[in-house]
Amino acid sequence: MPKQSPSPNWQDMALGTAITEPGSAKYQRTGDWRSSGPVWDLDKCIKCGVCAVFCPEGCITMRADGYPEADMEYCKGCAICVCECWAACIAMVEEKE
Amino acid sequence: MAERKGMEVSIAIAEAASVCDVDCIAAYPITPQTHVVEHLSEIVADGDLDAEFIPVESEHAAMSCCCGCAAAGARTFTATASQGLALMHEILFIAANLRLPMVMVVANRSLSGPISIWNDHSDVMTERDVGWVQVFAENGQEAVDLVIMGHRMSEDKRILLPLMVNFDGFILSHMVEPIEMPTREEVKKFLPDFEPQQRLDIDNPITMGPVGMPVVYTEAKMAAEWAVRDAYEPMVEIMGEFEKEFGRKYKPVETYRTDDAEILLIMMGGISETAMTWVDKVRDEGVKVGLVRFRMWRPLPVDDFKKAIAGAKVLGVLDRHFSPGGPGGPMAQEIKYMLYGQDHAPKIVETVVGLGGRDVNFTDFDQIFDRCKTVLGGAPVPPFELIQVRGGHYGKA
Numbered sequence: 001m002p003k004q005s006p007s008p009n010w011q012d013m014a015l016g017t018a019i020t021e022p023g024s025a026k027y028q029r030t031g032d033w034r035s036s037g038p039v040w041d042l043d044k045c046i047k048c049g050v051c052a053v054f055c056p057e058g059c060i061t062m063r064a065d066g067y068p069e070a071d072m073e074y075c076k077g078c079a080i081c082v083c084e085c086w087a088a089c090i091a092m093v094e095e096k097e
Numbered sequence: 098m099a100e101r102k103g104m105e106v107s108i109a110i111a112e113a114a115s116v117c118d119v120d121c122i123a124a125y126p127i128t129p130q131t132h133v134v135e136h137l138s139e140i141v142a143d144g145d146l147d148a149e150f151i152p153v154e155s156e157h158a159a160m161s162c163c164c165g166c167a168a169a170g171a172r173t174f175t176a177t178a179s180q181g182l183a184l185m186h187e188i189l190f191i192a193a194n195l196r197l198p199m200v201m202v203v204a205n206r207s208l209s210g211p212i213s214i215w216n217d218h219s220d221v222m223t224e225r226d227v228g229w230v231q232v233f234a235e236n237g238q239e240a241v242d243l244v245i246m247g248h249r250m251s252e253d254k255r256i257l258l259p260l261m262v263n264f265d266g267f268i269l270s271h272m273v274e275p276i277e278m279p280t281r282e283e284v285k286k287f288l289p290d291f292e293p294q295q296r297l298d299i300d301n302p303i304t305m306g307p308v309g310m311p312v313v314y315t316e317a318k319m320a321a322e323w324a325v326r327d328a329y330e331p332m333v334e335i336m337g338e339f340e341k342e343f344g345r346k347y348k349p350v351e352t353y354r355t356d357d358a359e360i361l362l363i364m365m366g367g368i369s370e371t372a373m374t375w376v377d378k379v380r381d382e383g384v385k386v387g388l389v390r391f392r393m394w395r396p397l398p399v400d401d402f403k404k405a406i407a408g409a410k411v412l413g414v415l416d417r418h419f420s421p422g423g424p425g426g427p428m429a430q431e432i433k434y435m436l437y438g439q440d441h442a443p444k445i446v447e448t449v450v451g452l453g454g455r456d457v458n459f460t461d462f463d464q465i466f467d468r469c470k471t472v473l474g475g476a477p478v479p480p481f482e483l484i485q486v487r488g489g490h491y492g493k494a
Contacts, residue, residue, distance in 0.1 A: 006312065006313075007312050007313065008313070008316065009316065010315075010316035010317070010319035010320045010323075011320075013313070013316055013317060013320050015196050015257065015294055015295055016194060016195040016196035016197070016295075016305060016306075017194065017195075017306075017307065017309055017313065017317045017320075018195075018295060018303045018304060018305050018307075019303060019304035019307050020295075020303045022302045022303075
């Protein structure tokens with residue numbers, strides 16, 4: 001839980017609108033910006049990790065078995081991983097309610 | 098009691114910053130402020146003040162540097178004027194909204210064009226909305242005292258805002274006046290070391306100046322509004338403590354011979370020194386006239402002003418700036434705001450004088466006073482008028 005409320009009354013704001021908790025950007029669940037998300041075809045994946053390197057959100061990690069996995073709480077659906085993947089094994093798939 | 102010494106006011110202001118033991122000065126020289134920072138750089142270079150003097154490449158950089166210094170927890174001072182203040186414009190909001198204490202003196206000067214280095218209030222009046230505390234000095238001693246009080250006010254935990262000390266370019270900045278300069282030891286008793294409420298600190302990291310999404314921006318502005326409004330009480334208290342320590346009394350709104358006055362002239366800055374002499378002359382002739390001067394401008398001292406003008410029938414307002422094609426001078430607009438809808442409110446005769454270094458003399462006060470007299474006698478209130486203009490404001494010389 002964030003220490004600072006994301007929508008405080010003005011009386012409760014930190015002095016000068018400072019952010020007093022380091023790393024608090026993690027409370028921004030940017031995953032809900034997404035309209036489509038990456039889906040890996042692991043049969044084609046060569047475990048190179050380029051998708052994780054290029055992910056601007058830093059939400060792709062390499063699993064113990066060497067394959068990548070995205071934290072969909074934060075994936076914005078930018079598709080940079082799709083563009084960068086050497087093996088062309090990632091597809092953007094539209095997400096519907 | 099310190100001795101009184103003849104000093105140029107700019108030099109005295111630099112000495113005042115020095116006795117306040119400022120830690121950081123980031124400034125760019127501009128007429129008519131130049132002597133302030135020039136002398137401060139000498140004081141630092143001579144080793145008489147242990148401070149960082151940062152000679153920057155522009156006023157934009159000066160104000161940005163000052164924000165950094167204050168954020169790091171340093172007692173910060175700068176000075177500017179006119180185009181320099183305008184170049185600082187966007188950073189002024191940031192200093193205020195980040196609640197960064199600092200003192201800036203502004204040697205008030207007109208803005209180009211045409212290019213003018215001379216005095217009026219167009220520089221500061223276009224910066225009314227930046228969220229700083231703003232005060233106006235009448236003479237050199239007051240400017241010195243406001244610099245000393247200014248640091249104390251700015252750093253007060255109940256205020257924590259940047260503070261602007263305005264003094265008129267040339268007619269004050271280059272005037273030699275008898276100045277009583279407190280010693281560093283005396284000032285230290287009145288102005289303790291700066292203890293920042295929060296600062297940049299690698300052991301306790303914080304983010305200053307983050308994005309304010311629409312969900313928080315309105316609340317941030319409300320906080321800024323009350324930050325400036327709430328500065329009033331502690332400022333008055335600090336003026337009282339200054340009087341106890343140094344014997345000179347200051348209040349938000351100054352009055353001169355206002356008792357039983359039917360007509361009051363309203364102004365700010367150095368022209369009130371001339372105006373007081375004029376009031377004396379006219380009072381000697383048996384005319385009931387007085388003078389009211391704003392020392393505090395932000396926060397706007399509404400109650401003090403209303404008290405100061407109580408009983409007056411006509412106010413002659415002398416603005417030193419106006420908004421072309423708009424409602425006239427800023428001081429007159431704000432006075433109307435304070436009095437609108439009030440029963441028995443005095444009538445307001447709005448004038449604009451002393452633009453771009455034009456002297457304001459007895460004849461000008463006479464002229465404004467004559468306009469006030471006709472209104473007192475029942476004539477309709479005239480529209481705002483730039484007097485002193487050849488050809489006449491409304492084409493009627």
